[in-house]
Amino acid sequence: MFPEHNLQCQPLGPGGRVDTSFTDILVERAVSSRNFGENLLMKVKELTSFTVEDKKFRTVFLSSIQSKFKEMEVILKINQNHYANFIFFMKECIKHLRMPNDDPITALVNAFLELIPAALKPGITLEMAIVIRESMFSLFDDLWKFASPKCEEVLEDARELVIKNSFDMKIGNELLFLAEIVHYRCSGDIPSFLLTYYKEKGLKF
Numbered sequence: 001m002f003p004e005h006n007l008q009c010q011p012l013g014p015g016g017r018v019d020t021s022f023t024d025i026l027v028e029r030a031v032s033s034r035n036f037g038e039n040l041l042m043k044v045k046e047l048t049s050f051t052v053e054d055k056k057f058r059t060v061f062l063s064s065i066q067s068k069f070k071e072m073e074v075i076l077k078i079n080q081n082h083y084a085n086f087i088f089f090m091k092e093c094i095k096h097l098r099m100p101n102d103d104p105i106t107a108l109v110n111a112f113l114e115l116i117p118a119a120l121k122p123g124i125t126l127e128m129a130i131v132i133r134e135s136m137f138s139l140f141d142d143l144w145k146f147a148s149p150k151c152e153e154v155l156e157d158a159r160e161l162v163i164k165n166s167f168d169m170k171i172g173n174e175l176l177f178l179a180e181i182v183h184y185r186c187s188g189d190i191p192s193f194l195l196t197y198y199k200e201k202g203l204k205f
Helices: 020-032 034-047 052-067 069-075 080-097 103-119 126-164 169-187 192-200
Strands: none
Touching: none
16 A cells, blocks of 8 residues: 555645545554554655645644544553554654644644543553653654643653552552653652652652
8 A cells, every 4th residue: 555665655636635545554663563653754844844735745644643632542552562662653643744823733732641540540561661651752852842741641640550559569650750750841840749759669869
């Protein structure tokens, strides 16, 4: 259909309209294969750098990605590799396709953040906790200005999970790292609940 070694993009239909079925296919392929995602992003970056028509494609492409997020709430509980590929692809899209004062990117980042509480539930594996924590670090390093308001909500969800649920210690630490990065970026202070948690566990900052 769209071989990884020979990606051909024809995103605009008759009259310059964006072919949404095309963007949906690209997103499906990119989510399932990291290498395909990398190749696709190079082509998308070319397509979105010049004309008004190409910017139409960019907007629809980002919307297609965002439309997959609700599906990922189910998928991430079944296939961790699939979820990891999706996070990687989403981050690369944001990095390569963002523009100044970029509302579509802000919406995409916020949609990604909404996935985090869905994953932080009893039964979460250590591997998934690590994937989530690493993705948050990577995302916030480059894209903090897009994510700040939603992060307070993520912090609260992580806080409630740590306080109310009995996690394996290693998993608990990954979730705490997530809460820490969110909180430090928001306020610069060490959250009091983290100090309490570590004290109870006999750990030190």
